[in-house]
Amino acid sequence: MKPDRTANAERTTRETSIRAEVTVDGSGRTEIRTGVGFLDHLLESLARHARLDLTVEARGDLQVDDHHTAEDCALTLGEALDRALGERRGIARFGWAYAPLDESLARAVVDLSGRAYADVSLGLRRESIGGLSCENVPHVLRSLATAARLTLHVEVIKGANDHHRAEAAFKAVALALRQAVQITPFDDVPSTKGTLGKPRE
Numbered sequence: 001m002k003p004d005r006t007a008n009a010e011r012t013t014r015e016t017s018i019r020a021e022v023t024v025d026g027s028g029r030t031e032i033r034t035g036v037g038f039l040d041h042l043l044e045s046l047a048r049h050a051r052l053d054l055t056v057e058a059r060g061d062l063q064v065d066d067h068h069t070a071e072d073c074a075l076t077l078g079e080a081l082d083r084a085l086g087e088r089r090g091i092a093r094f095g096w097a098y099a100p101l102d103e104s105l106a107r108a109v110v111d112l113s114g115r116a117y118a119d120v121s122l123g124l125r126r127e128s129i130g131g132l133s134c135e136n137v138p139h140v141l142r143s144l145a146t147a148a149r150l151t152l153h154v155e156v157i158k159g160a161n162d163h164h165r166a167e168a169a170f171k172a173v174a175l176a177l178r179q180a181v182q183i184t185p186f187d188d189v190p191s192t193k194g195t196l197g198k199p200r201e
């Protein structure tokens with residue numbers, strides 16, 4: 001029987017209050033309200049193309065700026081994803097993809113390694129897009145990789161429009177993630193160590 005790969009995470013600090021729910025074997029249905037327009041857009045794109053069902057509800061200190069909200073949404077989502085993947089038994093583990101968005105082209109490689117590592121190179125030039133500071137776009141991807149305990153390499157190879165560059169990056173990550181979470185016919189944990197880390201409680 002297929003495992004039910006659905007999990008929640010909550011995170012409340014003096015800066016933000018966030019709830020996320022992830023269904024890995026979903027259809028791409030989203031309910032995302034972070035209070036930051038472009039962050040909603042990127043997370044919707046991520047979930048849609050990874051075919052995750054994703055709920056993210058955030059109340060953050062947007063009177064300060066978008067930083068805490070962006071970071072904590074990514075950490076909460078990553079934590080829910082990590083929990084949903086459990087001991088990572090039977091998964092493909094690796095995924096890689098290119099995604100274009102008109103003139104922009106991004107490449108992402110994902111390893112659900114159980115270890116957090118991110119190398120993110122987006123080359124964004126604008127100060128912000130839709131309420132999200134451009135410096136927070138790579139920060140969201142790094143925070144997601146940290147909390148989900150995955151290795152992520154993502155690079156925007158070309159592109160003139162920063163909205164397109166950022167969105168292409170999230171689409172490439174989504175497509176790579178979709179491959180990596182697939183259940184294979186092999187009912188084991190795909191590691192020579194026999195483990196991909198201790199599942200999150």
Ligand SMILES: [Mn+2]
Nearest residue numbers: 041163164167
């Ligand atoms: Mn767009």
